[in-house]
Amino acid sequence: MPTVNLADPRVKRTRQLIFAAFNEVLQHKAFHDITIQDITDQATLNRGTFYDHFTDKFELLDHFLREQFHRYLDARLPTMRSWSPRQLSAFVLAILDFVVMVHHDCRPSDREFDPIAQQIVIEELEGIFQRWFRDPAFPVRLSDATSKTAAAVWSWSIFGTAQQWNQKLLAGTAQDVTERLTQLLLHAVAVPA
Numbered sequence: 001m002p003t004v005n006l007a008d009p010r011v012k013r014t015r016q017l018i019f020a021a022f023n024e025v026l027q028h029k030a031f032h033d034i035t036i037q038d039i040t041d042q043a044t045l046n047r048g049t050f051y052d053h054f055t056d057k058f059e060l061l062d063h064f065l066r067e068q069f070h071r072y073l074d075a076r077l078p079t080m081r082s083w084s085p086r087q088l089s090a091f092v093l094a095i096l097d098f099v100v101m102v103h104h105d106c107r108p109s110d111r112e113f114d115p116i117a118q119q120i121v122i123e124e125l126e127g128i129f130q131r132w133f134r135d136p137a138f139p140v141r142l143s144d145a146t147s148k149t150a151a152a153v154w155s156w157s158i159f160g161t162a163q164q165w166n167q168k169l170l171a172g173t174a175q176d177v178t179e180r181l182t183q184l185l186l187h188a189v190a191v192p193a
Helices: 009-026 036-043 047-053 057-076 085-105 108-134 144-166 174-188
Strands: none
Touching: 009 036, 009 047, 009 057, 036 047, 036 057, 057 085, 057 108, 085 108, 085 144, 085 174, 108 144, 144 174
């Protein structure tokens, strides 16, 4: 993996340029057809600069999706870093909307990276939930093992529910589904609503 100083403003600008170019190229080509040359041409960078930041287009996709996911959450939930039942409900609703948005914006030919996106979202959700479970404001103390298990359960439950709802396999509005799922998640770790 390339080693760059992510705190360096020049590195941040270059990565943003690469992300923007990648996003633009994705609008016109299926992911499997995209080449590094396509991305660097769009970004007006040389291939060496690309490889200073990413080993290949799959690593770029991983970083791009993680950044897009966090930008989306930061815009929707600026205080998501702290725990509360209300925050969980807002979080569930945001994930429902995110899954709908991603599937709406993806062309059918780009469904090939659905498993990659799923893995990324699940990993990011698990990290957020593990931080929440360690938050002193969280009303239940969980062991490390239970915290990891609960984070996995919450992550898969939210993502799976969002997928099911997006495919019209679950009835109700986003708010209805959010309320039902939030209650189930709180019950799963014995948190009063």
